[in-house]
Ligand SMILES: Nc1ncnc2c1ncn2[C@@H]1O[C@H](COP(=O)(O)OP(=O)(O)O)[C@@H](O)[C@H]1O
């Protein structure tokens with residue numbers, strides 16, 4: 001059974017594109033045939049994060065408008081078997097595509113692929129409605145900040161109104177040190193507010209920027225903590241039970257001293 | 271060094287309250303108002319009408335009335351606590 005997963009958030013800049021790229025690559029590494037679809041029409045980005053920007057010939061809007069066949073627009077990622085990108089148009093706007101177009105497109109992709117990952121644009125308008133139209137399942141990305149969580153809550157309500165199963169949450173840009181000092185909401189705080197199941201946590205880490213610089217998703221790097229976080233997310237997405245490990249405890253002098261003095265737990269479980 | 275000294279001070283003399291509690295508190299209020307499409311004025315009007323109805327039956331202690339929206343597991347509820355002075359029904363009821 002193929003599945004279409006939309007990665008959405010409401011707020012921009014919280015990690016949807018990073019997540020779509022890593023989840024797509026992670027699922028392909030695990031042996032699945034995967035199409036990642038950039039639904040951010042007019043502001044395409046997923047091609048750059050995946051390092052495939054030089055190979056674009058056709059785009060999603062051209063497929064929808066019948067200017068080319070779907071197969072011609074799909075870009076095959078040469079690093080991993082089974083990973084394909086359908087890029088967004090850069091010179092068109094969101095209204096070039098309708099929810100019905102997307103539903104048809106996703107249906108066609110699901111005949112070929114095990115997973116279709118939709119990278120949703122920010123906002124709650126046309127781009128969101130298009131992205132969610134063909135989806136079977138939604139992942140909500142948030143950061144531990146008031147504005148991102150507020151928007152996530154809005155989106156969760158809209159996803160539920162679309163007859164999709166309960167969405168699952170990814171908490172991105174988590175900073176264990178700030179959580180330890182009480183300056184960032186922890187996993188429990190966020191789950192208490194959003195009340196949906198957690199499917200992953202990704203630390204705030206420079207690896208995200210380095211991998212974006214290179215066009216090489218972190219999930220390809222077994223030693224990257226971000227890559228490892230996305231491997232666990234991938235495993236959970238396909239249905240494995242993966243425990244939530246503790247992120248590295250802060251290693252600053254003060255954190256170490258506090259642990260010696262018994263003021264902080266040895267490991268913070270996240 | 272200054273950072274460490276400040277943290278030492280905080281540990282000994284009590285740290286300022288953590289900002290995440292502010293975040294959580296503000297979010298809870300924010301999400302209720304995002305979900306309940308009522309203006310503060312409408313909420314006040316609702317409260318007054320409900321109190322009018324209750325006062326027709328029992329004598330209410332106005333000072334102790336609690337009336338607020340609360341959110342638990344994503345579901346909104348109206349939480350109200352109305353202290354009653356006299357339980358006996360009023361003649362006008
Ligand atoms: N876990 C992280 N650690 C550090 N930087 C991150 C992390 N996740 C995202 N970012 C940065 O945040 C920015 C927005 O990420 P992106 O995935 O494009 O978000 P969105 O698609 O939701 O707009 C990027 O510059 C990215 O490098």
Ligand SMILES: [Mg+2]
Pocket residue numbers: 016017018040045119120121
């Ligand atoms: Mg994006």
